[in-house]
Amino acid sequence: MLNTFIFPNQSKNNHICLLKLFLVLTPNEVMEDLPGTKQQLESVKHLIADLRDRFEEYLIKQAFKGYPAILEGPTQHIMGLKGKRIRPILLLSTCEMFGGEIEDAMGPASAIEIFHNFSLVHDDIIDNADTRRGAEAVHKKYGLHNAILVGDGMLLHSFIQLSKSRTDNLKDLLRVFNKAASEVIEGEQYDVNFETQDKVSEEEYMLMIKNKTSVLLAASLQLGAIIGNASVEDQQHIYDFGLNLGLAFQIKDDYLDSYGDTSFGKRIGGDILQNKKTFLLITAMNNASRSDLEEIKRLSSEKDEAKKISDMLAIFDRLNVKGKTFSKMEQLYSTSMKSLNKLSIEEEKKSVLKTLAEMIYNRSR
Amino acid sequence: MLNTFIFPNQSKNNHICLLKLFLVLTPNEVMEDLPGTKQQLESVKHLIADLRDRFEEYLIKQAFKGYPAILEGPTQHIMGLKGKRIRPILLLSTCEMFGGEIEDAMGPASAIEIFHNFSLVHDDIIDNADTRRGAEAVHKKYGLHNAILVGDGMLLHSFIQLSKSRTDNLKDLLRVFNKAASEVIEGEQYDVNFETQDKVSEEEYMLMIKNKTSVLLAASLQLGAIIGNASVEDQQHIYDFGLNLGLAFQIKDDYLDSYGDTSFGKRIGGDILQNKKTFLLITAMNNASRSDLEEIKRLSSEKDEAKKISDMLAIFDRLNVKGKTFSKMEQLYSTSMKSLNKLSIEEEKKSVLKTLAEMIYNRSR
Incomplete structure (x- = not known):
């Protein structure tokens, strides 16, 4: 159990834990715009930090006991880059929300985080990425062969950590x-196949981002629910909630890259410059006339960066890509809310989650 | 349970199953030289073939249910090259020897075989091997990125297959x-580190072959014992038995490459030509004078193949590498026999295993 909750008018704050997770997905400016929640949000930030600290301590002191010494260097390199630990925090908080013990969830939480980091090590090889979280990618620093093996060792170790769970679940x-x-x-x-694929359907794209991003977030929520002894129905609802919110979040990422608020100095069009197959580009291609398609193809090798971005945005405007993307996000949000409504937890807890989902949705706007 | 046993004077032939496994490690010529066992051996051969067929059927019809379709091609390629299936046959037979049901062991048996094949896919990348079992290696046929991902998928799937086991074990x-x-x-x-390591100690070499080969054989035996409800002590004994017999077998492989019987047309010296760090070369290097070491180094780039082999064998002779290797095998054999003697199964069954171990040992001579 979390030791110190400084949240007003709450004797049992399980639902707050879930709240925390989504706040990490929500920028300060949005949080601060919400009236009357500033004190709550400060408390929640503390709770996230506390949970992250406890997880980090488990990761350092417990999670790699018995791990092959020969694989330690590259493993510490990638694990030490300290991601946001969103997945384990999601898992631990959901567990507590359903009344489970945090200690019972540490093994599975580290399993999820180690698995996620394994996937980064192998993905960076496959994507020819030189850097990860501002540092050298494992295959760049330690070579291809070591990166393959360390990834294998980490994938395996995620199962070893999961296997430490209680026998009954x-x-x-x-x-x-x-x-x-x-x-x-x-x-x-x-994703590998998309590289050499001329046309990607929206369905294929959705399946790819579902698998590459959403399922692990959704599974983190469900694992926490299992350890917290949630009903099978609630496990499914929280999974669906996470899956659709994850999809909305992923598409929002694509959306903000072209239509984000530039008032904070954020640059627009990075994905366009990289010819990245985002939801926007795929939507454009799937709605384009032959001449639009030819223009898109020509733009992929355009050297003038400013012209490349503005011409592509003009095509997006012509094809109503912004509206279509927005409508997709709305649909995903609505689906995730339906799952949330089905969750058999107290209305009070549900309303917190609803607020949260709204905050995420508003940010997408 | 196996349907038809055609073994004389045996109502319950569990111990035969274990016998079968080791026979696949033993060439026909040795088997046929053993007096009075010809009929027994024929029966055992049938039993192996039957068990392999049943496993193969499970592998084709059951083991890959729910496997991602997108990974199927390369997976079928490597799994379809049909190794000897030694590990699953070991597992299934040990299970039956201890009174377990073959059906309960099929999931774990396929887990071991899929894991083994995953390791081949990634090892072939790391070893830059172009071929595997006479066919193209996965990374040659499907490319590096696909080979990494398919290996990951297979490693993961081995856990999925194992997870299908009964909850109680x-x-x-x-x-x-x-x-x-x-x-x-x-x-x-x-092994990767050895490539760039000038000197490898015998201890390091033994650890490497233990890990790369023996532990999976030993674990196959132990998994079978667990499913057959063997005692914890017997599980350990059968594990140790397999581990040391596996080591002896591995060193024998090195030994035969330089000192094998050439009367059946087998070529001698393949490992020497490849500068492979075998038990023999490592023993030579660890016992060599400075001038011997210089000679070994010079020979590594010798172009005349016949001269390279005969000069290296002369160094081996000078340093008594043959005797030292033989003595190592004898020690491992003796250790494996001690574990066998501790096994709490009927003397009659034990005597069969003893005969088997002797056959393997004699082959090593």
């Missing part, structure tokens, strides 16, 4: 983890 | 499987 945890892990690898394979 | 199965799998990856990393 181990089979369920393995089922959820196995399915998500399998889908992540499947998603990466789709 | 799942935790034990995972513990044994996790440990072996982790050691296999550790062993491959040792």
